[in-house]
Amino acid sequence: MVNLASTALPEEICPPALVQGPTEFNQVTEIVAGVAERKPPRAWYIAFTIALSLLGTLGCCLAYLFWEGVGVWGNNQPVAWGWPIVNFVFWVGIGHAGTLISAVLFLFRQNWRTSINRFAEAMTIFAVMCAGLFPGIHVGRPWFAYWLFPLPNQMDMWPNFRSPLVWDLFAVGTYATVSLLFWYIGMIPDLATFRDRSVTKIRKVLYGIFSLGWTGSNRAWHRYEKAYLLLAALATPLVLSVHSVVSFDFATAQLPGWHTTIFPPYFVAGAIFSGFGMVITLMVPARQLFGLKDLVTMRHLENMCKVIMATGMMVGYAYGMEFFISWYSGNPYEGFVFINRAFGNYYWAYWIMVSCNVIFPQLFWFKKIRRNVWAMWIIAVLVNVGMWFERFVITVSSLSRDFLPGSWHYFKPTIIDILTFAGSFGLFFTLFLLFCRYLPVIAISEIKNVMPEAHPGHHGEEGE
Amino acid sequence: MSNNQKLYGALAEFDNVDSIVAAAKECRDRGFRKWDVHTPFPVHGMDDAMGVRPTILPWLVLIGGFAGLSIAVLMQWWMNAVDYPFKISGKPFFGLPAATPVAFELTVLIASLTAVFGMLALNGLPKWFNPLFRVKRFSRACNDRFYIVVEGTDGTFDAKETPAFLESLGAIAVETVPLPDESEKLPAGVVRFAWVFTSLVLLPPALLYAARNSTSSTPRVHLVPNMDFQAKYKTQTASPLFEDGRAMRLDPSGTVARGELDFHGSFMTGKEDNGDWVTELPVPATLATMERGRERFDIYCATCHGYAGRGDGPIHQRASQLALSGQAIWVTPTNLTEQRIVDQPFGQVVNSITEGINTMPGYRQQIPAKDRWAIAYYLRALQHAQK
Numbered sequence: 001m002v003n004l005a006s007t008a009l010p011e012e013i014c015p016p017a018l019v020q021g022p023t024e025f026n027q028v029t030e031i032v033a034g035v036a037e038r039k040p041p042r043a044w045y046i047a048f049t050i051a052l053s054l055l056g057t058l059g060c061c062l063a064y065l066f067w068e069g070v071g072v073w074g075n076n077q078p079v080a081w082g083w084p085i086v087n088f089v090f091w092v093g094i095g096h097a098g099t100l101i102s103a104v105l106f107l108f109r110q111n112w113r114t115s116i117n118r119f120a121e122a123m124t125i126f127a128v129m130c131a132g133l134f135p136g137i138h139v140g141r142p143w144f145a146y147w148l149f150p151l152p153n154q155m156d157m158w159p160n161f162r163s164p165l166v167w168d169l170f171a172v173g174t175y176a177t178v179s180l181l182f183w184y185i186g187m188i189p190d191l192a193t194f195r196d197r198s199v200t201k202i203r204k205v206l207y208g209i210f211s212l213g214w215t216g217s218n219r220a221w222h223r224y225e226k227a228y229l230l231l232a233a234l235a236t237p238l239v240l241s242v243h244s245v246v247s248f249d250f251a252t253a254q255l256p257g258w259h260t261t262i263f264p265p266y267f268v269a270g271a272i273f274s275g276f277g278m279v280i281t282l283m284v285p286a287r288q289l290f291g292l293k294d295l296v297t298m299r300h301l302e303n304m305c306k307v308i309m310a311t312g313m314m315v316g317y318a319y320g321m322e323f324f325i326s327w328y329s330g331n332p333y334e335g336f337v338f339i340n341r342a343f344g345n346y347y348w349a350y351w352i353m354v355s356c357n358v359i360f361p362q363l364f365w366f367k368k369i370r371r372n373v374w375a376m377w378i379i380a381v382l383v384n385v386g387m388w389f390e391r392f393v394i395t396v397s398s399l400s401r402d403f404l405p406g407s408w409h410y411f412k413p414t415i416i417d418i419l420t421f422a423g424s425f426g427l428f429f430t431l432f433l434l435f436c437r438y439l440p441v442i443a444i445s446e447i448k449n450v451m452p453e454a455h456p457g458h459h460g461e462e463g464e
Numbered sequence: 465m466s467n468n469q470k471l472y473g474a475l476a477e478f479d480n481v482d483s484i485v486a487a488a489k490e491c492r493d494r495g496f497r498k499w500d501v502h503t504p505f506p507v508h509g510m511d512d513a514m515g516v517r518p519t520i521l522p523w524l525v526l527i528g529g530f531a532g533l534s535i536a537v538l539m540q541w542w543m544n545a546v547d548y549p550f551k552i553s554g555k556p557f558f559g560l561p562a563a564t565p566v567a568f569e570l571t572v573l574i575a576s577l578t579a580v581f582g583m584l585a586l587n588g589l590p591k592w593f594n595p596l597f598r599v600k601r602f603s604r605a606c607n608d609r610f611y612i613v614v615e616g617t618d619g620t621f622d623a624k625e626t627p628a629f630l631e632s633l634g635a636i637a638v639e640t641v642p643l644p645d646e647s648e649k650l651p652a653g654v655v656r657f658a659w660v661f662t663s664l665v666l667l668p669p670a671l672l673y674a675a676r677n678s679t680s681s682t683p684r685v686h687l688v689p690n691m692d693f694q695a696k697y698k699t700q701t702a703s704p705l706f707e708d709g710r711a712m713r714l715d716p717s718g719t720v721a722r723g724e725l726d727f728h729g730s731f732m733t734g735k736e737d738n739g740d741w742v743t744e745l746p747v748p749a750t751l752a753t754m755e756r757g758r759e760r761f762d763i764y765c766a767t768c769h770g771y772a773g774r775g776d777g778p779i780h781q782r783a784s785q786l787a788l789s790g791q792a793i794w795v796t797p798t799n800l801t802e803q804r805i806v807d808q809p810f811g812q813v814v815n816s817i818t819e820g821i822n823t824m825p826g827y828r829q830q831i832p833a834k835d836r837w838a839i840a841y842y843l844r845a846l847q848h849a850q851k
Binding site for chain 1: 503509510522540565594602608687
């Protein structure tokens with residue numbers, strides 16, 4: 001076949017092929033299934049050990065928290081929303097790239113998504129699980145967390161649906177469910193591929209159960225594709241709604257610095273920004289370790305860098321606009337809060353946020369940097385750092401300087417705060433490494449679908 | 465025909481997209497009904513080639529979406545406006561703006577669940593038992609080969625002719641698929657496991673239900689004693705820390721709350737120095753005072769005494785319901801339109817608000833003195849209006 005990448009045409013006219021190298025369907029299967037069938041590289045074991053010990057740390061922190069109560073954290077009046085909420089928003093934000101790549105890029109027929117969507121969807125699910133953890137433990141007595149749900153109870157009480165915290169529960173719950181369904185139904189055909197290649201009994205049985213007896217029947221494909229399209233159409237407004245609703249938690253409060261209408265779009269842009277940051281952070285080492293460079297090409301990484309740069313500028317615009325509005329509104333409290341953010345007691349957090357989110361991504365204007373895996377990895381990690389600090393700045397700087405100067409207070413995290421947050425990375429990476437080890441990391445059937453051989457009538461074009 | 469019943473069908477293998485699409489067209493034109501094409505990925509144009517009719521799935525999803533929307537709106541309205549109405553921040557019990565986020569999310573949720581489970585149901589999945597899985601050749605169906613399967617139950621199927629026809633379409637291999645003589649039922653071990661698993665899952669909720677509906681003489685179990693018994697002093701408890709042995713501290717003597725500095729004794733308490741009630745209103749008897757009084761009354765008094773002052777406010781209504789089932793002890797709020805109250809001078813009403821009376825607590829801290837007089841003034845109008 002013709003490998004378009006090897007021709008001399010300029011890229012604007014003829015972009016490099018999405019799949020470089022494998023030309024036979026079987027080869028795609030071999031590459032992806034090989035990841036789950038071969039013994040993983042040593043780096044996987046090292047990473048898994050680290051992830052498991054962090055997960056253990058999380059377990060210990062949670063046990064201590066449940067035993068002692070939320071006093072083990074640095075949360076105290078007036079900063080009652082400390083790290084747990086910062087971490088919640090951080091993880092939910094990361095969880096946005098997956099569904100965005102799966103749904104929005106699918107609707108826009110951006111075929112380059114096929115190599116990275118499975119990966120990003122898995123990341124979404126695990127990030128949303130980490131996110132769900134924090135409000136659950138932040139309620140103080142986590143065994144009463146079921147009070148959040150509209151369940152009949154002996155107190156004859158129902159949740160207050162006029163509260164954004166209840167909206168949040170529905171938004172994040174729906175998002176987690178729909179993302180999981182999206183991820184799972186995308187995986188069914190690939191699990192069937194794994195099933196058919198299984199050698200050991202246990203693999204055959206487990207992949208067999210989860211592939212639901214998929215045979216690649218065209219009548220099934222017909223409904224499957226329709227269901228996938230419908231899910232994408234439903235998930236697209238959903239992905240925009242989730243972080244909007246998260247932002248309502250802040251925006252419906254009267255606190256200066258929170259009570260702004262720019263929050264929903266600003267949060268959504270930030271979420272996509274941080275999500276893509278995390279995809280690059282994970283994808284760059286994974287494609288190296290598992291030999292996926294033919295499927296996840298430089299073009300994929302470059303596209304993601306461009307998305308990061310675009311959303312980074314949107315976030316930068318929002319930072320600027322917040323300042324403008326606080327001045328333009330003439331509200332002295334708003335004015336104080338924003339001056340305090342940039343030059344007050346948490347100035348260092350503010351400037352970490354601005355440099356990581358607005359300044360460093362500007363380096364992606366240079367093609368050399370967009371194509372250098374080391375540079376892009378470092379910038380992606382900085383984006384993650386910057387986005388964590390964004391949530392920290394919003395939550396903590398506003399609360400620590402509330403209406404009464406008498407109650408002002410400088411928030412400091414405790415060691416348990418820090419270990420719990422580090423432990424949530426343990427949960428995330430443990431699940432992620434298990435996913436890389438046992439599940440199809442790349443959507444096999446979708447990749448085959450974008451190969452030239454998959455289209456009737458492609459024969460005879462060879463040798464052009 | 466008897467030969468056909470032992471066969472599941474005939475299987476033809478193809479090795480590229482073009483030949484499978486061409487072959488599918490031939491099969492369609494030959495008029496097979498029970499047949500299918502198996503490919504490792506959805507092949508463009510195959511639906512036309514096979515003559516697959518559009519699925520009804522989008523309609524199901526539309527119905528699911530409407531169901532989600534209706535459930536969400538009805539649920540929020542019924543829970544917050546009907547079954548358990550409570551005022552918060554002066555918001556209406558039910559309003560579309562506040563109901564929108566949950567309505568949107570449930571619409572998407574139910575529609576998505578319909579899309580996924582509707583797709584699986586229409587496809588007859590999960591179907592873990594399939595005679596095709598017994599064919600070794602078929603194991604490449606999800607990898608790199610393409611298959612046509614004509615089932616034995618198709619009216620035009622013939623054990624000899626059909627495979628020959630498939631062969632003529634350019635298949636690289638054709639074979640007949642026997643019906644396995646195994647049972648389609650799940651293995652006994654799996655069924656047993658499912659029963660045990662289901663019972664174990666149902667056990668905790670059953671125990672919870674039993675515990676909720678019975679009484680016990682043993683004290684409740686404290687799973688997390690540190691959280692249940694916290695090292696802190698509560699109100700009305702003793703503390704060795706202070707000389708008077710009380711955990712609660714009194715205000716230092718001479719403390720005056722903001723705005724409560726008592727320059728004019730009778731203005732604060734409604735009582736003259738000689739102990740008589742104040743009878744003249746010490747605030748201007750204007751419409752503005754009346755409006756202020758109405759506003760404050762509706763905020764502070766109406767929750768128990770009712771907007772018309774008849775002692776039937778929302779707290780009273782709910783508390784007396786709870787009292788009926790023995791869940792609360794409740795003393796009915798005074799009907800402020802009774803002659804006994806109508807006869808009270810302004811000063812006595814203000815004094816009741818300030819100091820509290822019977823089971824009603826004093827509102828000295830919550831309502832500034834000027835507003836207490838405004839309330840008394842408004843109450844007089846309320847009583848007159850209902851004579």
